[in-house]
Amino acid sequence: GVTDVDMSPKYHFLKDRHVRFFQRTLQVLPERYASLETTRLSIVFFALSGLDVLGSLDVIDKDLIIEWIYSQQVLPTDDKSNLGRCGFRGSSHIGIPYSTKGPGVLHPYDSGHVAMTYTGLCSLLILGDDLSRVNKQGCLAGLRALQLEDGSFYSVPEGSENDIRFIYCAACICFMLDDWSGMNIQKAIEYIRGSLVSGWTYCAIASLCLMGRLEEALSPRELDRIRRWCIMRQQSGFHGRPNKPVDTCYSFWVGATLELLGVFRYTNFEKNRNFILSTQDRLVGGFAKWPDSHPDPLHAYFGLCGLSLIGEPNLRKVHPALNITQGAFQHLQQLHQTWRSSCGQQH
Amino acid sequence: MHGRVKVKTTAQQEEEKRKEREKKLKIYVAARDACFSKRKEGVCDDEALQLTQQLLSSNPDFATLWNYRREILMHLETVKDPDEMQKIYEAELSFLEACLKVNPKSYGSWHHRGWVSARLPRPDWARELSLCDRCLSLDDRNFHCWDYRRMVVKVSGVPVDQELEFSDRLIGSNFSNYSSWHYRSTLLPVLHPQTRQEPPHASSPRGPQSHRVCEEQLLKEYELVQNAFFTDPNDQSAWFYYRWLLGRAEREETISCVYVSREDERVAVAFSRPINARCVGLLLVLDGQPLRVEWRSVHPRFRHSPVLICDLPPGTINDVTNEHNLTVHWTGNHTHRDCALYTGRVESWCRDTATDQELFRSELSVEKTSVLQSELQSVKQLQELEPLNKWCLLTIILLMRALDPLGYEKETLAHFQTLKEVDSMRSEYYSDLCCKFMIENTILKMEYAEVRVFSITDRNLTSLCHLDQLLLVTHINLSSNRLQRLPPQFAMLQCLEVLEADNNFLENLEGVYHLPRLQEVSLKNNKISTLTDLQPLASCPELKRLDLRGNPVTQAASVESDLAELLPSVTDLLL
Numbered sequence: 046g047v048t049d050v051d052m053s054p055k056y057h058f059l060k061d062r063h064v065r066f067f068q069r070t071l072q073v074l075p076e077r078y079a080s081l082e083t084t085r086l087s088i089v090f091f092a093l094s095g096l097d098v099l100g101s102l103d104v105i106d107k108d109l110i111i112e113w114i115y116s117q118q119v120l121p122t123d124d125k126s127n128l129g130r131c132g133f134r135g136s137s138h139i140g141i142p143y144s145t146k147g148p149g150v151l152h153p154y155d156s157g158h159v160a161m162t163y164t165g166l167c168s169l170l171i172l173g174d175d176l177s178r179v180n181k182q183g184c185l186a187g188l189r190a191l192q193l194e195d196g197s198f199y200s201v202p203e204g205s206e207n208d209i210r211f212i213y214c215a216a217c218i219c220f221m222l223d224d225w226s227g228m229n230i231q232k233a234i235e236y237i238r239g240s241l242v243s244g245w246t247y248c249a250i251a252s253l254c255l256m257g258r259l260e261e262a263l264s265p266r267e268l269d270r271i272r273r274w275c276i277m278r279q280q281s282g283f284h285g286r287p288n289k290p291v292d293t294c295y296s297f298w299v300g301a302t303l304e305l306l307g308v309f310r311y312t313n314f315e316k317n318r319n320f321i322l323s324t325q326d327r328l329v330g331g332f333a334k335w336p337d338s339h340p341d342p343l344h345a346y347f348g349l350c351g352l353s354l355i356g357e358p359n360l361r362k363v364h365p366a367l368n369i370t371q372g373a374f375q376h377l378q379q380l381h382q383t384w385r386s387s388c389g390q391q392h
Numbered sequence: 393m394h395g396r397v398k399v400k401t402t403a404q405q406e407e408e409k410r411k412e413r414e415k416k417l418k419i420y421v422a423a424r425d426a427c428f429s430k431r432k433e434g435v436c437d438d439e440a441l442q443l444t445q446q447l448l449s450s451n452p453d454f455a456t457l458w459n460y461r462r463e464i465l466m467h468l469e470t471v472k473d474p475d476e477m478q479k480i481y482e483a484e485l486s487f488l489e490a491c492l493k494v495n496p497k498s499y500g501s502w503h504h505r506g507w508v509s510a511r512l513p514r515p516d517w518a519r520e521l522s523l524c525d526r527c528l529s530l531d532d533r534n535f536h537c538w539d540y541r542r543m544v545v546k547v548s549g550v551p552v553d554q555e556l557e558f559s560d561r562l563i564g565s566n567f568s569n570y571s572s573w574h575y576r577s578t579l580l581p582v583l584h585p586q587t588r589q590e591p592p593h594a595s596s597p598r599g600p601q602s603h604r605v606c607e608e609q610l611l612k613e614y615e616l617v618q619n620a621f622f623t624d625p626n627d628q629s630a631w632f633y634y635r636w637l638l639g640r641a642e643r644e645e646t647i648s649c650v651y652v653s654r655e656d657e658r659v660a661v662a663f664s665r666p667i668n669a670r671c672v673g674l675l676l677v678l679d680g681q682p683l684r685v686e687w688r689s690v691h692p693r694f695r696h697s698p699v700l701i702c703d704l705p706p707g708t709i710n711d712v713t714n715e716h717n718l719t720v721h722w723t724g725n726h727t728h729r730d731c732a733l734y735t736g737r738v739e740s741w742c743r744d745t746a747t748d749q750e751l752f753r754s755e756l757s758v759e760k761t762s763v764l765q766s767e768l769q770s771v772k773q774l775q776e777l778e779p780l781n782k783w784c785l786l787t788i789i790l791l792m793r794a795l796d797p798l799g800y801e802k803e804t805l806a807h808f809q810t811l812k813e814v815d816s817m818r819s820e821y822y823s824d825l826c827c828k829f830m831i832e833n834t835i836l837k838m839e840y841a842e843v844r845v846f847s848i849t850d851r852n853l854t855s856l857c858h859l860d861q862l863l864l865v866t867h868i869n870l871s872s873n874r875l876q877r878l879p880p881q882f883a884m885l886q887c888l889e890v891l892e893a894d895n896n897f898l899e900n901l902e903g904v905y906h907l908p909r910l911q912e913v914s915l916k917n918n919k920i921s922t923l924t925d926l927q928p929l930a931s932c933p934e935l936k937r938l939d940l941r942g943n944p945v946t947q948a949a950s951v952e953s954d955l956a957e958l959l960p961s962v963t964d965l966l967l
Contacts, residue, residue: 079420080450080453154456201455201459203459205499205503260696261666261668267642279818286533286570287629288568288570310820311821
């Protein structure tokens with residue numbers, strides 16, 4: 046739980062540096078990020094959500110970024126022959142001409158990517174967009190096309206590896222669009238139960254929470270086992286598996302899991318905070334995986350989320366399952382209310 | 393990209409690097425554009441293979457390119473003969489080895505290798521296994537490689553005992569290998585399954601690790617893992633494996649209690665796990681006739697509950713001269729429970745006690761007591777040598793609870809004290825765990841004494857659990873603890889008549905909700921501050937006595953009249 050904070054300079058949280066770090070991330074990425082070009086939208090998400098947690102979204106041009114995100118939407122063609130390929134792309138790397146509105150252009154190898162659809166929708170919410178230009182029919186059809194017999198998901202319709210990470214993306218998408226017809230929940234739950242041995246405990250627990258099925262899918266004993274497993278991951282910060290070094294981003298992956306399971310308050314906040322801040326880059330801002338390493342947007346974002354979980358002052362609270370700020374989450378809830386009342390449907 | 397260590401370079405070195413990168417970039421962009429124009433035209437030839445190879449060497453996570461490559465290869469299968477394809481696929485495997493050398497954790501590369509292996513006319517599974525061996529010798533925690541190995545083993549039919557020997561070798565050379573121990577735990581139940589003693593119609597076990605290992609093999613495993621944790625008591629891999637060995641399958645799902653009240657004309661059913669009132673298939677049969685009832689949870693905010701209640705149609709059972717027989721069928725689980733309500737009795741129940749259910753021991757296996765005792769002795773020996781080792785202490789506590797929770801109570805509490813000092817970072821978690829065990833012991837004592845009074849005072853309790861085991865309790869005393877709320881789950885105490893919870897930090901009484909028998913409530917010296925906090929009490933129709941002394945709410949100006957309005961049935965009010 047909360048203990049006295051160490052106030053020596055090493056442990057000062059340098060908020061302004063982090064704001065500038067994310068600003069730069071949204072302007073130009075260094076060459077070494079070229080290999081991540083296909084997933085650029087997810088990096089945009091880290092920067093946007095990071096700025097949101099810092100309460101500093103006002104430093105960017107929201108409308109501009111909203112337009113860019115919509116330009117990554119793979120929209121249905123006039124004859125809707127490509128519905129199973131709809132969603133959001135990671136970036137313009139395939140070379141589709143820029144457009145933010147439909148109808149979609151048929152290109153043999155253009156399709157959405159489940160993680161990009163997920164981070165794209167989150168990013169729009171964070172920017173305050175009302176999702177009115179999201180083609181829900183396309184997104185959900187594109188999602189259904191990705192689920193396999195065993196309940197897991199591909200990331201793209203042509204196929205890829207399949208695992209629980211993409212179930213988590215799918216659950217987030219359905220939750221945000223307030224429409225679970227995008228996936229077969231029962232099969233996904235079976236896959237989750239079968240793969241609990243993996244290191245992706247966060248994906249499993251967060252997915253089940255979003256589906257509202259946590260206590261249905263896992264017995265009290267299984268939940269206790271997972272609590273114990275996760276509590277044992279704290280060494281100073283957290284690591285992901287036994288005998289692995291601690292890594293800043295696990296302060297969120299494990300911390301949020303513990304929060305969802307109701308036992309985060311039993312962790313040691315001071316040691317956690319001190320580790321995260323030991324990976325803070327005092328010059329350029331951001332956080333790194335380990336001390337004395339270069340920061341990157343992913344660890345910068347999850348470092349902030351880790352601090353937010355322990356209640357660091359001046360940071361907004363993060364919704365542990367959906368991984369956006371509580372403010373963005375409330376915006377989503379208002380959207381849901383509007384959609385539901387206009388449909389006149391009971392949920 | 394991440395995890396790059398900072399290295400200082402001179403300005404000249406920077407400039408040279410920049411020029412090199414620009415050159416690489418030009419080549420990359422040219423190749424990419426050539427590739428896509430080829431793909432657009434549907435061209436699937438050797439040049440396309442060359443181009444994609446070039447690009448994938450520097451970026452193995454460009455999924456579209458792997459997919460294009462797979463298309464090319466599938467097209468080639470239609471125009472080349474099997475020998476030619478064998479050569480092409482073998483070249484592909486070599487290319488992949490080079491990719492994996494650069495990045496052994498690329499999803500794209502491993503996935504493609506799996507695809508290729510499945511399509512090779514003459515696969516060489518021995519070669520694939522040897523690739524895994526090499527890869528694991530460099531990094532025995534690489535889960536991509538472990539997943540790939542599991543696939544190879546499955547598809548090529550490698551015998552399980554051979555893989556067990558493989559895990560023997562890995563563990564033998566390095567005890568500290570969580571992945572190896574984990575792999576072992578997946579192999580053992582297949583090779584040495586426990587013969588199931590449960591009846592054939594039992595509900596299917598939940599979860600992946602419900603298959604157990606036969607006792608003979610277990611004893612050998614205990615010896616192996618003891619070697620490991622005696623050699624290095626601080627490595628958690630062996631301790632987690634040990635815990636898994638000692639563990640057992642989930643209990644069969646049952647109805648653990650049926651309770652009937654003539655006066656309230658209500659039936660309460662307790663299950664071995666939480667269920668959703670809307671989804672469960674429950675059938676109530678009264679005196680041989682199915683009765684249509686509506687099941688609900690005890691509290692609207694608590695929808696997944698181990699206790700459900702229903703109201704019987706008025707007049708069905710309220711005549712005390714009549715005997716009734718009730719059966720609750722849990723259709724999905726092919727199980728049921730009967731309960732007879734005799735003449736002259738106002739209530740009745742039928743239940744498995746916590747002892748019957750071995751509820752608080754169900755963590756560990758059905759091993760003979762002698763086996764567990766010998767395990768306990770071993771770990772105690774180690775603890776004497778390593779007094780600061782938290783795993784020893786935790787395991788001793790676990791074994792003691794499995795053997796005799798009440799008999800070892802004092803020792804267990806002492807070990808918890810030491811544990812909190814030795815692993816202070818997790819001391820709050822251990823406190824919570826200790827509270828849970830104390831509640832369990834209190835339940836056991838209550839059942840042995842065959843009373844319906846639950847009392848646990850002055851124990852620093854911060855939260856409550858196992859409230860589903862308190863369905864029959866009439867008197868509860870939680871005074872002098874550190875509780876802040878009585879949560880919705882508290883409403884499972886359907887028989888409660890007297891609630892004492894003085895000297896806590898209570899500000900939330902949500903769970904004191906529609907308790908039909910509740911007559912007396914004492915909440916002295918808590919943190920109840922507004923009238924709204926007391927709102928739930930209004931739902932308890934029999935409430936007569938209420939003691940609120942020492943709460944902030946008593947300072948409010950019109951508190952007496954407000955309470956008279958909120959709780960008209962209360963005749964004895966102490967402020």
